[in-house]
Amino acid sequence: MASTIRVRATSSGETTEVQALIQHPMDSGFVKDAKGEIIPPHFIQQLTFEYDGKNVFSADWGGGVSKDPYVKFAFKGGKKGDDLKVSWIDNKGATDTATAKIL
């Protein structure tokens, strides 16, 4: 199955800028379907970006984040060619992870 994570990281020497687009329904659990029944909550609870064994960014999300979330941030350091690892885990226990080379 295709990865749910698209990530691009570019290093300017001093800082690395990261953008990621994650495919996930991010259902809050408050929305009703066409039949009037609640669509159960289904959202990413934790998102982490790891570089050189350390967390450079982590997010604790809830149902307030929209579908297919987009994240952009920068961190100090990061060298071209090194790996950046992205992982998430949702409220149903599902996970996905992806690794990208810093450009």
Next chain:
Amino acid sequence: MSMIKASSLMLTCALLMSGATSALAATEADYKTALAAAEAANKEAAGLRNQWTVTAAAIAAAKKAAETGDFDKAVASSNEAEALAKASIFQATSEKTLWKDMQIR
């Protein structure tokens, strides 16, 4: 003495008003007539491809009120729906020529 007169006057007024209200209370027949007029006008608007969402909402409100036996409300909503439908007909008819005033030349 004036206090008694005042309160009896008020009582009379209250009685008159309630009497007046019950004399004007709508019947199911009144509702059906009003609804038919509203639906006819809305159908004409449909033929002109120009119905308004609020018209449908007013008709639905009329039907819902009738179901609970509140024919006063049902008639009022039906009349509202008819007025809205007629306004939408007027809009469609007048726009047949008025649209030209908006165009970029």
Next chain:
Amino acid sequence: MNLRTAIRLTSAAALTLAVLAFAPPQTAAADTVDPVADAKAFRKFFTDKFPKVKLEDFVNGPYSMNEDMHRQWEEKEQFPPYEFSLDMGKEMFTKPFKNGKSYEDCFPNKGIGIRQNYPYFDEKEGKVVTLELALNRCREANGEPPFSYVRDEMAALTAYMAFTSRGKPFDIKIPNDPRALEAYQKGKEYFYTRRGQLNFSCATCHVQSPGERIRAEVLAPALGILNAMPIYRSEWSGMGTTSRRFTTCNSQIRGVPLAPQDDEYRDLEYYLSYVSNGLPISGPGARP
């Protein structure tokens, strides 16, 4: 004043207007349909109104209307939210039907790089055919059920086809056929006709007020407005077709929408696409 009084006043005004309207203007008889002149005037209106916007940038809608929005658009293009839908569209487009045929068999050039030619006037049928309509006809001709015009599947398919035409200028043709001219003119009439309880026409927002706000949204100019379709709208949290935009716009102004791909909508798409001829296809797009 309450609604009743308002309507009564309107009716009174109506009578007055009706009386006035019955004096036929002399120029009515001379009204000939001239799409070439229309397109030229249309383009000039918007380039005059926004002299700093490059012609090809009009296709970015609200993003071309101010600096801040433009920066947001540039960022979005680096990581477009429509990527998932686009991938799905490509997968759907290349997958064969149950009978072994595919969309490639229904379209010229196997469906690649042709989006800028839609809608076109079908002289045999005597009607305008849009891309969405052509896709569903392809499905039905090959024993597949049609897709809803307002849901994800049709949006994904048209997203892929638009993507293969990126950069190509809109090239809508009006054949020398009175029925085609009539369809064009009807589309134009629809565009300028006020409708719904809010009494807006398409032009009210997209000709009179581009760059201005309606509630929190910046309005797009009508020039190039279909070039980015289909669009991923943050408001929809997903991809939406031209049909979806037309129908939701109608209900937003409190007009009951027509059925997707009804004649009026097809003609409207024909008109709006024609007057944007020459501007590049930028679809699929992203909007707030």
